[in-house]
Amino acid sequence: MGHGGGGALSAELVEHLFAPAYGNDLLAGLADSTALTLAGTRLAFSTDSYVVRPLFFPGGSIGDLAVNGTVNDLAMSGARAAYLSCAFILEEGTDLSVVGRIAQAVGAAAVAAGVSIATGDTKVVDAGHGDGVFINTSGIGLIPHGVDIRPQRATPGDLVIVSGPIGMHGVAIMSVREGLEFGVEVTSDTAPLGGLVDAMLDVTPDLHTLRDPTRGGVATALNEIAAASGTGVLLHEHAVPVPEPVAGACGFLGLDPLYVANEGRLLAFVPRSHADAVLAAMRAHPLGAQAAVIGECVTEHPGMVVARTRFGGTRVVDLPLGEQLPRIC
Amino acid sequence: MGHGGGGALSAELVEHLFAPAYGNDLLAGLADSTALTLAGTRLAFSTDSYVVRPLFFPGGSIGDLAVNGTVNDLAMSGARAAYLSCAFILEEGTDLSVVGRIAQAVGAAAVAAGVSIATGDTKVVDAGHGDGVFINTSGIGLIPHGVDIRPQRATPGDLVIVSGPIGMHGVAIMSVREGLEFGVEVTSDTAPLGGLVDAMLDVTPDLHTLRDPTRGGVATALNEIAAASGTGVLLHEHAVPVPEPVAGACGFLGLDPLYVANEGRLLAFVPRSHADAVLAAMRAHPLGAQAAVIGECVTEHPGMVVARTRFGGTRVVDLPLGEQLPRIC
Amino acid sequence: MKYIDEFNDPDLARRLLDDIHATTTRPWAMMEVCGGQTHSIIRHGIDQLLPDSIELIHGPGCPVCVTPLEMIDKALAIASLPDVIFCSFGDMLRVPGTDRDLFRVKSAGGDVRVVYSPLDALEIARQNPGREVVFFGIGFETTAPANAMAVHQARSLGIGNFSMLVSHVRVPPAIEAIMQSPDCRVQAFLAAGHVCSVMGTGEYPELAERYKVPVVVTGFEPLDILEGVRRAVHQLERGEHRVDNAYPRAVQEQGNPAAISMLAEVFEVTDRAWRGIGTIPGSGWRLSPAFRAYDAEHRFRVTGVRTQESGDCRSGDVLQGLIKPNECAAFGTICTPRNPLGATMVSSEGACAAYYLYRRLDTAPPAPPKEATPVG
Amino acid sequence: MKYIDEFNDPDLARRLLDDIHATTTRPWAMMEVCGGQTHSIIRHGIDQLLPDSIELIHGPGCPVCVTPLEMIDKALAIASLPDVIFCSFGDMLRVPGTDRDLFRVKSAGGDVRVVYSPLDALEIARQNPGREVVFFGIGFETTAPANAMAVHQARSLGIGNFSMLVSHVRVPPAIEAIMQSPDCRVQAFLAAGHVCSVMGTGEYPELAERYKVPVVVTGFEPLDILEGVRRAVHQLERGEHRVDNAYPRAVQEQGNPAAISMLAEVFEVTDRAWRGIGTIPGSGWRLSPAFRAYDAEHRFRVTGVRTQESGDCRSGDVLQGLIKPNECAAFGTICTPRNPLGATMVSSEGACAAYYLYRRLDTAPPAPPKEATPVG
Amino acid sequence: MCLAVPGKVIGIEERNGIRMARVDFGGAVKDVCLSYLPEIEVGDYAIVHVGFALQRLDEASALATLELFAQIGALEEEFGDAWGRAAAEAGAPVPPERIKDLP
Amino acid sequence: MCLAVPGKVIGIEERNGIRMARVDFGGAVKDVCLSYLPEIEVGDYAIVHVGFALQRLDEASALATLELFAQIGALEEEFGDAWGRAAAEAGAPVPPERIKDLP
Ligand code: SF4
Ligand code: SF4
Ligand SMILES: [Mg+2]
Ligand SMILES: [Mg+2]
Ligand SMILES: [Mg+2]
Ligand SMILES: [Mg+2]
Ligand SMILES: [Mg+2]
């Protein structure tokens, strides 16, 4: 189990304290990253702390996530990440070799994403006052002219595209925790999405909304966008690409792939008129080869996500109650 | 005792892993913040995590430090902070009211510093896997034209100016830990230094080096600058402004004020020809009213800091071995 | 995947639905016993496709929901002990005790671990000889053989720091209790397929006969459920009350003899309280005297546990099919999955949670606008 | 601040120095007994201002430096026990035991707390009745009364979870041991002012007479030290060997009678090993039988402590004034404050550390260029 | 209750005297205890619950069931489009047939 | 050893039967145990070590000492500039007099 899946404190419970305390409207946008103007230049700025356990998993490590997570949050504003900060909080007793391997992963991921680690920090806390390694990355990137990508812009008529098969990251993490084994193909999907977004923007700057469905998975991302925009989202469940091992693992652990984390996928809300062209551009990019339309924005059930089942029934797709756990019933 | 004062892991031990792993030269500059160019604009970018204990102390809280610390690191590149990120890692069991008070402090400090909190993040970790509240802030700011402030630019002939009395922050923190009491005047000096730096830059853009002598105090900051620039630093010990309560507290706890933390002071390395004017501008600013020349850069003992005592003797002023502790002998 | 995809085919579903619609001439109320079936029905929207005149009553077959409050509180007390590693299936972590849940205990620093199998807990005990490892042994007849085996192996391998907090329940006494209720509206049962995989179907003919009620052994994939409904409707329309196995690929009449004999060795039948319902005679298993040393209730004499069930919760009526979840006044107002009053709201198998999560559109006014929560 | 600033006046210092320079006609070697004096001398650069012919030998008066390795290792073992809160003056945290130090124990999760006073440790014991609180009672005669009082109060207040690991040392037997060494070069002593504040000066006339050595009771501010040196030089030049009190504002002949009688009640004289030097008869205090119940060595029978002092360390010779720190081959190479081989390198009072920290410019080649450490 | 899923036995071995199988769930592979199903062989499918194989899946029964489903449709075709009725009742805006044709 | 510092007693009270003082160290105030110095009074100065007052500071002695220092200088003035010699030996680039004049 990771952190913060339950208990009295939750990010949701706490976060409402912040925006009013900070006295500005920048945090109210519900976006992965915030668009700013500085000396006439439009920038995206984003921060995230990474407390994921285990530190290493098939296909990556906390170091990859720390880079790709923030690079992707910037990409979800249409920005190509330029510079990252990287701050470690280390717990006394952590192996130096572990820190070294993570640092190498950070460096390699930064090179792969075309971003520079510009500034860093290291703090060491006593044993029992941390948990091995926490990483914070913050990132800045340029937003191209004419691009305005925000959750609020999703609107009835938009089609919802996912860039590829879902659930790989979460299942790869679980395979470590639950002692699962897979064929070679089940590794985290962690990847930097800046290039894919560039390819999409080449088709049209008029992408309405982008989001990387990380913690809480596709269901959570769709709910957040529905809530921010007030549009209804209708998900065509059978169209969602779920790889067979993910379906298999979710099957016997009792999990729903819609709620499983991804680290190298994006959801795009695209005007119907551009959807074919955007989909084609995505499929021409290695990270979007299996992109698929999975739903649409509707005027019904505003702010809610509803799935149509393969049998023609419907059900509400709600926000999750924290992390999914293996269940027996 | 705070975190990371000893033990097998130390920031120093770890940090040499990072710069080579990241594969760029940005981290090699040893600066409080890094100067970047993005779309033709010169920016400063900085990050720090705050793990200070206690969370509240006379004159401030971890929230004030998290804002002012990063604002000041930007100012030490001559940049006026524009936007901050603010990411919390909360330990389960932390009072919501504590988080709320800290959020309020962050907001108030941001307003005071003229900076906007643009993006945030909250993670919750299980009890025993954190320590109440950790905060990371990262910040970006514009560097004015013609300004090039770096530790490497300190050079023999420069005079060293401190912006005010030293040791207040560290002694205020210790007053909580050690049950000291003071007159009202001993509170943390935590403050945003952007305005003071602006006033100094109004006199001349040719400030060589600025540094806020935070953890490890004036001695550490001077050593870092001497090491980065290769200049010798001669400190005139009697000229260092040490408030009487700081001297008193350090006296009976056995501490050296040169190693006690400050959160609202800066050290400036200024060409001798500009020193009088810069000093005058500083003294005209509320945060620099008690600014004083405390030393000079010399060709002797390159890379080392040497203090001349009031009796005419000399001694090396070394880097500290971690946090100073109350001692009996 | 084989045995799953074929039983999810929409074309075949349509044929079964056609048959059900064609066969049904009047209202029928049938109970799917198992929460797994409830979950499948609601998740796939099967209930929406059935004739309006067929009512599915969601049965008590969720072991998480029916685990008595007192047992949860005991689990919470044991899990809070500093030397204990408390292992549980993930389902139990959010089940509310009197004043908190296992998740809260874990978040507060307790060593609570989610395991996939009781054998994982046994392995944790082997690897932590200095600690006491307690496994929360809940479940119906499907889960009981696994838990029995863990206790059996603990004894044969000499793993003395392992024990089990046992709260097993048995299906047939529950069916009997439902049928004996004066308010009973159930006209047919879709029996729990996987329980029958273990126990066989031998316990049902007597029930079917005594209460004149069709019992159709039913699987969990959408086609399995439709087929169960279809066979029940055919019997009901014809006035029959037989035991019919609609899940023959996984259920044999004799069940799994090896599992049944292990159950007989490790467990003994006992009366058991069902949360929301009350005590049902002979409806549970506890460790038999030969394994009493592995009984966590015996090993940890947790005292001072004071249970206090919410007075607003009507989960007992829900579990007996007397009301639908949305007929409870607390539903969706003071009782939500985030703040569950009763166990049927906390397990995703629970009827109240299933209704809230998947049927909110039909059953409740739209949710209030969500608070702004920065994300990313 | 009063009593400090006046004794830091550079003009008066110059007058004292003038007198010393004028008076000194040949080489003299004198020992400042107390590490606090060493610290003050080096920190203010006083040694640089004295005539070259006056050599200050840095004495063994640093309780941190001389605490025997075995006692450090016992402290580390006790501090690592899970139920123990181990309290210590800050000085002891970086003193290396055989394989680690108290800081390392704390960083690894041990509950090690720095206190300003032994009474703080007693208060911690009062507030944590369920834990054992152990205080590391080190120090010379100056510190011993405080520690004695803490034990005395623990008994009178009935604080049973408090105990003390006692490693007290006494100055006069150490002076005697130094004078008895065949290699002894010390011609005069600057006695430790604050030890005399407690014990008075009555123990010194006999020593001065027996070894024909001037003993000047000396304070800690720069002028106090210069005055101590000045008076010693005057005696030496005149061939005298008296006890002279150069710190009369804080030292009275009879010392502090209340403190002396408390010491006699709580402690008894014992032989004590001095790190680097060896056992000196009668040179320590331990708890007297009436307070044995508060003895941590007695309460925690720590076994299996295996001590192993570095073979390269010459701190014993340093502590006896036989060599200067920079004459040790390890100094500044394999032994630095960051990686101290001996205790005299770890305490900022220790002669080796004082030389390394403040005198590197004179005594060692310039440090190699520092590694790039990102800061901010 | 009783989330049990079918998987294919791809390997069998004794471990500490206990018969264990490696079971493939569509690419996800898990170790499963065979104590209750000792006669099962590599290539067989079993229903697995909390790490235990509980029952061998009988292929003949499965095929017979599917065959029955297919025949029902044939028999009942004359009863008209019950599916369409049901879908309309559920308020489906897109007929099921069309779902597959979405881009 | 024995970092003991002078401070001024600014208040005295009994606490749990123990005589305690508030002692001012140039603005930093700390509670100090008076068990070993019961006769001390508010306004007096004491040497304090690890929370205990160990000895009253005698003002007359202090003044006499300082007076002595001042006289020494007067007596020894004819011996020439020993200070200057010492400073030169220590390699001081700035004469002590000039240090005070730095900006
Ligand atoms: S909605 Fe909540 S309160 Fe009502 S019956 Fe269900 S669980 Fe109980
Ligand atoms: S320099 Fe180090 S090794 Fe040498 S005597 Fe000093 S403490 Fe021992
Ligand atoms: Mg930990
Ligand atoms: Mg903690
Ligand atoms: Mg993110
Ligand atoms: Mg975030
Ligand atoms: Mg995101």
Ligand SMILES: [Mg+2]
């Ligand atoms: Mg972000």
Ligand SMILES: [Mg+2]
């Ligand atoms: Mg900083």
Ligand SMILES: [Mg+2]
């Ligand atoms: Mg930093």
Ligand SMILES: [Mg+2]
């Ligand atoms: Mg800084």
Ligand SMILES: [Mg+2]
């Ligand atoms: Mg910084």
